Amino acid sequence: MEVVILIIVFIILLALGVPIAFSIGLASISTLIVSMEPSIAFATMAQRMATGLDSFALLAIPFFILAGQLMNRGGIANRLINFARTLVGVFPGGLIYVNIVACVLFGAISGSAAAAASAIGGFMIPKMEKEGYPKPFSAAINITASTTGLVIPPSNVLIIYSLASGGASITALFVAGYIPGILMAIGLIGVSYVYALKNGLPREKASTVKEMVHALGEAIPSLLLLIIVMGGIIGGIFTATEASAIAVVYTMLLAMVFYKEVRLNQFFEIMFEAVKTTSIVLILVSTSIAMSWVMSFENIPQDLSSFLLSVSDNKIVILLIMNLILLFVGIFMDITPAVLIFTPIFLPIATNLGVDPVHFGIIMVMNLCIGLCTPPVGSLLFVGVSVAKIKIEDVLKPLVPLFLVLLIVLMMVTYIPELSLFLPGLLD
Amino acid sequence: MMGILLVDVCWQVFSRYVLQNPSSFTDELARFLLIWLTLFGAAFLVGQKEHLAIEILSNKLNPKIQAILMNSSVLVFAFSVMVVGGLILVSTILELEQRSPNLQIPMGYVYLAIPLSGTLISYFSVMNIIHSIKGELE
Numbered sequence: 001m002e003v004v005i006l007i008i009v010f011i012i013l014l015a016l017g018v019p020i021a022f023s024i025g026l027a028s029i030s031t032l033i034v035s036m037e038p039s040i041a042f043a044t045m046a047q048r049m050a051t052g053l054d055s056f057a058l059l060a061i062p063f064f065i066l067a068g069q070l071m072n073r074g075g076i077a078n079r080l081i082n083f084a085r086t087l088v089g090v091f092p093g094g095l096i097y098v099n100i101v102a103c104v105l106f107g108a109i110s111g112s113a114a115a116a117a118s119a120i121g122g123f124m125i126p127k128m129e130k131e132g133y134p135k136p137f138s139a140a141i142n143i144t145a146s147t148t149g150l151v152i153p154p155s156n157v158l159i160i161y162s163l164a165s166g167g168a169s170i171t172a173l174f175v176a177g178y179i180p181g182i183l184m185a186i187g188l189i190g191v192s193y194v195y196a197l198k199n200g201l202p203r204e205k206a207s208t209v210k211e212m213v214h215a216l217g218e219a220i221p222s223l224l225l226l227i228i229v230m231g232g233i234i235g236g237i238f239t240a241t242e243a244s245a246i247a248v249v250y251t252m253l254l255a256m257v258f259y260k261e262v263r264l265n266q267f268f269e270i271m272f273e274a275v276k277t278t279s280i281v282l283i284l285v286s287t288s289i290a291m292s293w294v295m296s297f298e299n300i301p302q303d304l305s306s307f308l309l310s311v312s313d314n315k316i317v318i319l320l321i322m323n324l325i326l327l328f329v330g331i332f333m334d335i336t337p338a339v340l341i342f343t344p345i346f347l348p349i350a351t352n353l354g355v356d357p358v359h360f361g362i363i364m365v366m367n368l369c370i371g372l373c374t375p376p377v378g379s380l381l382f383v384g385v386s387v388a389k390i391k392i393e394d395v396l397k398p399l400v401p402l403f404l405v406l407l408i409v410l411m412m413v414t415y416i417p418e419l420s421l422f423l424p425g426l427l428d
Numbered sequence: 429m430m431g432i433l434l435v436d437v438c439w440q441v442f443s444r445y446v447l448q449n450p451s452s453f454t455d456e457l458a459r460f461l462l463i464w465l466t467l468f469g470a471a472f473l474v475g476q477k478e479h480l481a482i483e484i485l486s487n488k489l490n491p492k493i494q495a496i497l498m499n500s501s502v503l504v505f506a507f508s509v510m511v512v513g514g515l516i517l518v519s520t521i522l523e524l525e526q527r528s529p530n531l532q533i534p535m536g537y538v539y540l541a542i543p544l545s546g547t548l549i550s551y552f553s554v555m556n557i558i559h560s561i562k563g564e565l566e
Binding site: 026049276282283336 | 455459460465468469470473478481501504509513514517520539541543
């Protein structure tokens, strides 16, 4: 009964175009009011919203957002691109791999897929067009390659998953993301290689060792951030939140003092943008945490769990069903709300079946990453086609093989837990 | 003002790390600032109409009716949960005289962000509704 109220109210509100955060809040309060006196229900919801925000771990999110936006404007992208070009430009279709490698590096440093798509794509796609690469394929590569930034640490989505899961270690999740993220990049490179050979795409002239060293020297201050942040977290020197604050200070120095690409008045503008993005994400966190409390108060995850288990108690089948549901959800919903809504529902089922919460987090994020590239609601798709200045319809055809390879990697990561759990296992 | 908050939070965490002085009051202050920042940012975004929503279905509705229904839903939530519920919460906690462990700030003042933000959101959504209705008359 309560499930029905929750779902119906939620879907109606979403269909009306009510912001997701408020749809979640209203659906939860309508459910709670059935079994509680209104005034108590209102106060309980308000309290859950406040306590949901009262977390030191959450602070990492605004800082990583700010650091990502600083990097976006701070001249870091083109230095990474130059470095990537000396490494992989010489192969057939070289600029495609340059785009992929630069997206991976930028995503790994900034933790933001949208920043990677716009910073790398804005520079690479026009360049690729000049060299005779078909624009739709360049855009498709840029869009899909930037998703790796959400899987490879540091990643805000993984921090959000950690909160929604009620205790999966952020460090373990971060470390777990490396292999799946790199596998995604390798898959994309494989498809590109076939494409490049078939279409006879040009290659860059080989770089001399001197050029390589020069490009590496230019890129090192940016790459160093990766080592400081992740090294500090893995080595237990500081928490993810402290690492994120250090990332902000470091990128500020890099962008404003060292590369001199951001001026002080621009910095305030960037900070204002970061505050807006933070509010969008965190108000969602706030109402979602209230909703997950309402759901467990009404025993909703248990009900859904026993329903799913009545369909099948086979681990492989249940994981497949959950993957399909998440893929479907990802088509319509952005990654942050989807993680917040579905983690409290799916995670108990998955852990019942013996799936590790860290492993499940990686499955979930990879899955929803694919949804970020699909119409009608793919935020990366929108960024990618707007920097490439093409229509969404044009990019769909070259996206298909790239989706297929990402799905194959997703299946591998789903059914081979060691791909995610091997590296965190080394930490213990 | 929100920018200053962010610098402040950033500086708190940074200074704590550099000064090797793990005082937990910065942790507490940072968390409280984050609550205020998020809730006021959210109110501001209602005014700017920049919240994350799914627009595929609602695009097919009459835009004025959609805007009115959407803003009314936001208003109902902001008023009932955030203003009424928030005020009940704040007054209960103030009566209990619950204080934060390190800063000794009454927790009621921290949670005051909810009814205040709720009031702003209600105001913005009423303004948005009036705007939509006026637009229809013209």
